[in-house]
Amino acid sequence: MYSYTGKILHIDVTNRKTHVQQVSEDFLKRYMGGVSLAARLAYDNTPKGADPLGPDNALCFATSAFAGMMVPVGTKHAVAAKSPLTGFLGDCLASSHFSAAIKRAGYDGIVIKGKADKPVWVFIDDDVVYFNDAADLWGLETFPTEEAIRAKMGDERVRACTIGPAGERLVRFANLTNDRGRQAGRTGLGAVMGAKLIKAVAIRGTKPIKVADPDKLCAIARQLGEIAQTSKTEKYRILGTPANVLAMNRLGILPTRNYQEGEFEGAEKISGEYMHEHYTQKAVACAGCPIACEQMVYVKEGEYGGARTSIDYESLYAVGPNCGVDYMPGVIAAIERCDAYGMDTLSTGVTISWAMECFQRGILTKEDFGGLEPHWGNHQAVVALVKQIAYREGIGDLLAEGVKRAAAKVGKGSEHFAMHVKGLEACGYDARGVQTFALGCAVGTRGPCHNRSLAYEVDIKGEVDRLKAGPDRGKLAKRTEEFAAVFDTVMLCKFIRACFKDIWTEIPQLYTYATGIPLTPDELKLAMERAWNLKKAFNIREGWTKEDDWLPPRWLKDPLPAGGSKGAYVKPEDLRIMIQSYYEARGWTPNGLIPKEKLVALGLEDIAEDIGV
């Protein structure tokens, strides 16, 4: 076997037992890696109806065919489990040294179940697994935890995936952090690990990785790496994703003041250009990446002096325009604190912006905020709320539940502007101005996501009228989901996507050079459809119905007041038509369920028995 190891490590932290499951080359070709493999492991190891914060929820890591090798941006891993935010499948991606360490230790995947009797950190030292007392680590922030473990082991090869104070306190959108600033960010997987009383999973992998055709693999890798130095990735290399701030602002879809507006008057002051000019110190890379998009910024002086982190657009919009904040050091500080506490910046920002709108409308008062006055743009209040959420102090305890649960508790009409789908907070494109993406948000298996659905590209590039819905969008949504799924499964960072001429022919070739397993474009396409159906199957088993595929009321009722998408909103009847066209494109029933024959055709016979109709 090349590249793959054929081994899945199972860890039971309740009984401190482990075993290794052997998997065949056929199984690995079928699920490939990444999100697809992680979803399969979650489906097989988490029983129906499991409490997301209970011992039965399996936290599943999966590496990929390209991890730890010279294939540019291929050193990634996925993590999946039942999400404490959505109750459906939570699937995340992260990258860098930790991803390679999984494979170098000899595993294609790791499944962690159970709950420790006291805080532990799990150390996977190639073939041996240790359960270590984490009493001295509990309470530490994310990166200090990783550093403390490395210092304890005295070996830089030890890489760790950790939780911070937010994961320890079961903040429903706590995340998993590895290699300082890489996060399996969304859907609350940090709370899943925190509930197991696992502070960190550390790995020392020392095994070499063999590939089937090194000469051809290296030649293509070098070629791709060279293309990745051209204009095809320039946006990521120079400004990073914050380049989106002004672009989205021009389109009128930059979420502003909790999605009340799509245009932000302070956009210039928190733009990628402004950040680059005044705060960026260096762009750095994940392991195995020749692009280097991570914009490391530093605040030299003032009240946030010393704050240093990496900034991406999605984090920036969430705690910036979305909270009315146009003060860059405040944005940097809020993001830096989220990273340190181990919380999803998007969910944090969107939950805080909901609370700020509650304050604006008098639904929540100064007393509810313990004396804080979270007016729009009050960055001190935003930074203070970030901390209160992480430690569940004051109103932070309510907000730590995520915007869906917080709005249900507070009521008074605040559900109207609780910006979530399935319980996962929205992302950085106002869906009213990109209506194919609105469909993608509604039907997304993990909730609204710019990473799982690339439908906004269809809208923004003008393939369709982005301000209108239409019955042709179902197949476009499917197409962009499966395009994204290739990157999430094979796995490659999506920032290299423009460097391929045709992923459906180039990627199978690269896959075969790495693994020695023949793969045709049609087989890859089928695998992507299988991957998506697998995630959906997990949700159906957990009780999904078509009512779960819908959008927040604001997007369906309130037209955007001004800017490049003025007047746009998603008409509910149009959304219904788009959703039906999507189910049809996927070969599902009008109720969005998967016919047995479909699952059988995808090679998911066992699942057909469970959930097929």
Place this chain on the structure above:
Amino acid sequence: MEKQFQHIICDPDKCVGCQECELACSMAKHQVFDPALSRIRNVRIEPIVMLSVACRLCSDPPCVTACPRNALTQDPEKGIILVDPDLCDGCGWCIEACEFGAILLNPSTKKVEMCDLCADLDEPQCVKYCQKKALYLGVPETVAQKTRREVVSKLLQELVK
């Protein structure tokens, strides 16, 4: 003039910490991807300090002096350190003597290895695969020349603005 040997130099401003150099090296020398078998190692001190380190082909190299079994010799022409596998027993004294941490003890052969500038290939593979062009071959004098050229051309750009 004391002889200076060309060796791998890393520009910390250009290095992004991707570690492709390590993978290129282990592939060239051992046909696998494994940083632990790489003769060039990337050091990453978070958050923004990163630099790759390989054998600097010192004149009067301390590793050669330190070897109790005379397993190491320096090639007089290229300056690379040659390891006699029959004599090396992996004791590691050379590793302790090296001021740059540039020597690798191969865990399976128990022999030491160091950068030979890919003597058997047309160019060092780490340099070939470094997409950021952070790695290059040089000696202290040429490094200084390069820096001077860069700083002066930058100044001229400012002047013609």
